[in-house]
Every structure is written in structure tokens, then in C-alpha cells.
Amino acid sequence: MIGTLVAILTALIVLVGAGFVLVAAIGINRLPDLYTRMHAASKAGTVGSGLMLLAVGLHAGDLATFARAIAGFFFFVLTAPVSAHLLAMAAHKVGYNLSELSVRDEMNEYRE
Amino acid sequence: MIIFILSLVLAIIWAAITGSATLHNLIFGFVLSTLSLWVVREQMSARGYWRRLGRILSLLLLFFKELALSAWKVAVLVVSPRMDLKPGIFAFPLTVDRDFEITLLANLITLTPGTLSVDVSEDRKILFVHAIDCSDTDATVRDIAGGFERKIMEAFR
Numbered sequence: 293m294i295g296t297l298v299a300i301l302t303a304l305i306v307l308v309g310a311g312f313v314l315v316a317a318i319g320i321n322r323l324p325d326l327y328t329r330m331h332a333a334s335k336a337g338t339v340g341s342g343l344m345l346l347a348v349g350l351h352a353g354d355l356a357t358f359a360r361a362i363a364g365f366f367f368f369v370l371t372a373p374v375s376a377h378l379l380a381m382a383a384h385k386v387g388y389n390l391s392e393l394s395v396r397d398e399m400n401e402y403r404e
Numbered sequence: 405m406i407i408f409i410l411s412l413v414l415a416i417i418w419a420a421i422t423g424s425a426t427l428h429n430l431i432f433g434f435v436l437s438t439l440s441l442w443v444v445r446e447q448m449s450a451r452g453y454w455r456r457l458g459r460i461l462s463l464l465l466l467f468f469k470e471l472a473l474s475a476w477k478v479a480v481l482v483v484s485p486r487m488d489l490k491p492g493i494f495a496f497p498l499t500v501d502r503d504f505e506i507t508l509l510a511n512l513i514t515l516t517p518g519t520l521s522v523d524v525s526e527d528r529k530i531l532f533v534h535a536i537d538c539s540d541t542d543a544t545v546r547d548i549a550g551g552f553e554r555k556i557m558e559a560f561r
Contacts, residue, residue, distance in 0.1 A: 319482035339475035359420035373514035
């Protein structure tokens with residue numbers, strides 16, 4: 293009984309996680325420039341992978357695997373923003389402009 | 405005493421992560437964590453430890469709430485047929501001034517709804533943040549200053 297419940301729960305978590313990763317991929321495809329794309333990749337991607345890691349930990353049902361899955365999630369949370377930030381900063385440094393939808397760029401004003 | 409408890413906790417985490425809870429491995433983990441705590445002994449101040457721990461936990465809780473919210477917002481935005489975007493980069497005046505506080509704040513900002521930190525000015529007074537909805541930057545600046553920045557100050561000062 294409990295086994296079935298845990299199985300259904302992990303299946304749900306995996307599905308939701310996969311959904312978020314799919315949304316991140318669609319976002320990277322649809323959004324207009326690198327900066328907005330980084331939003332999709334860093335947020336929806338992190339949550340999606342985090343949920344799937346959590347499901348792996350729950351499914352294994354022993355503390356060691358669970359702890360490692362949680363550790364993996366924490367490393368994801370620590371590293372995903374750094375890479376998004378580095379990509380955005382590098383793009384801005386070499387003069388890759390924001391899409392024409394953008395309403396302001398105070399960083400350009402500061403540089404000048 | 406705090407240091408001892410901390411290295412014990414780290415030893416248990418070590419045992420969990422390496423996947424074997426034998427006595428040898430626990431002792432090895434304890435030695436390792438004592439060594440690594442010794443390396444950072446200068447940065448460790450045991451004063452006000454438990455009060456601080458509570459505030460760090462509350463910061464963590466706020467962070468997870470914001471992360472879930474932000475992933476949901478991005479998801480809704482991306483699958484809506486007409487994307488309503490007003491992206492832009494705004495300047496956020498920093499109150500925190502230590503390196504790791506700025507790093508932490510920048511990381512937290514990146515994982516919260518609609519904002520992504522891009523760069524820090526050379527004098528470390530301004531953080532440039534890319535927002536997906538830049539129509540009301542004053543409110544966003546107030547939100548960050550009153551939320552994450554205040555909590556970081558409470559937790560680490």
C-alpha cells in the first residue's frame with residue numbers, strides 16, 4: 293500500500309520535473325535574446341532537474357542515495373545561477389545588444 | 405563545543421554521502437570534517453551561533469518559496485501564446501559590501517521571479533540586474549532590498 297503511494301508520488305514528481313525541463317527548452321527556443329533565455333534556462337531548468345533528483349532519492353528509499361540526490365540538487369542551485377550570470381555578463385561585455393523589445397539598459401548608461 | 409557538534413554533523417553527512425555508515429568511515433569523516441573546519445577557523449565565529457542558524461534557515465525557506473514561484477512564472481510566460489515582454493537591465497544599489505554577501509545576493513536574485521544578475525560595478529556599489537518585466541523597477545528594487553538583502557544582513561552580521 294505504502295509502496296504504491298510512494299511509487300505514484302515519485303512518478304508525479306518525475307512528470308512535473310520533466311514538464312519544467314520541457315518548458316525551459318521551449319523558453320530557450322521562443323524568447324528573443326540571450327538575457328531572457330537565461331531566465332528560462334536558470335530557473336525552470338534548475339527546478340526541473342531538482343525535482344527529478346528528489347524523485348530518484350525517494351524512489352531508492354535509502355538514506356545514502358537520498359542524501360546524494362539532495363547534495364546534487366544543492367550543487368545545481370549553487371552553479372546554475374553562476375553560469376547564467378557569466379554568460380549574460382560576457383554577452384554584455386562584447387556588446388551583444390538586448391532585443392529591441394527591451395525598455396531600458398542602465399548598465400550601458402553606467403559604462404558611458 | 406559548537407565546532408565539535410558541527411564536525412559530528414559533517415561526519416554524519418560524509419557517511420550518508422559516501423554511502424557506508426561503518427565505524428571506520430564515520431571516524432574518517434570526523435577527521436576530514438575537523439581538518440576542513442580547521443582550515444576555515446578564521447572565518448568561524450561561534451558567537452550567536454544558534455540565533456544565526458535560525459535566520460539562515462528562514463533565508464533558505466524564503467529562497468525555496470521564491471524559486472518555486474519563479475519557475476512557475478517562467479513556465480506560464482513561456483507557454484502563453486503571446487509573450488508579453490518588457491525586458492531590460494536596471495541598477496540595484498547595494499547595501500551589503502562583503503564579497504560573499506554580494507555573491508549570495510546575486511545568486512538569490514538570479515533564482516527569483518523575473519530577475520537575473522548580470523554584473524557588479526567596479527566599486528561594488530551597484531549590482532546590474534536583468535529583469536524580464538522592467539515596467540516597475542522601483543517596486544522590484546524595494547522588494548529585493550526589503551526581502552533578500554535584509555535577510556542576508558540579519559543572517560550574517
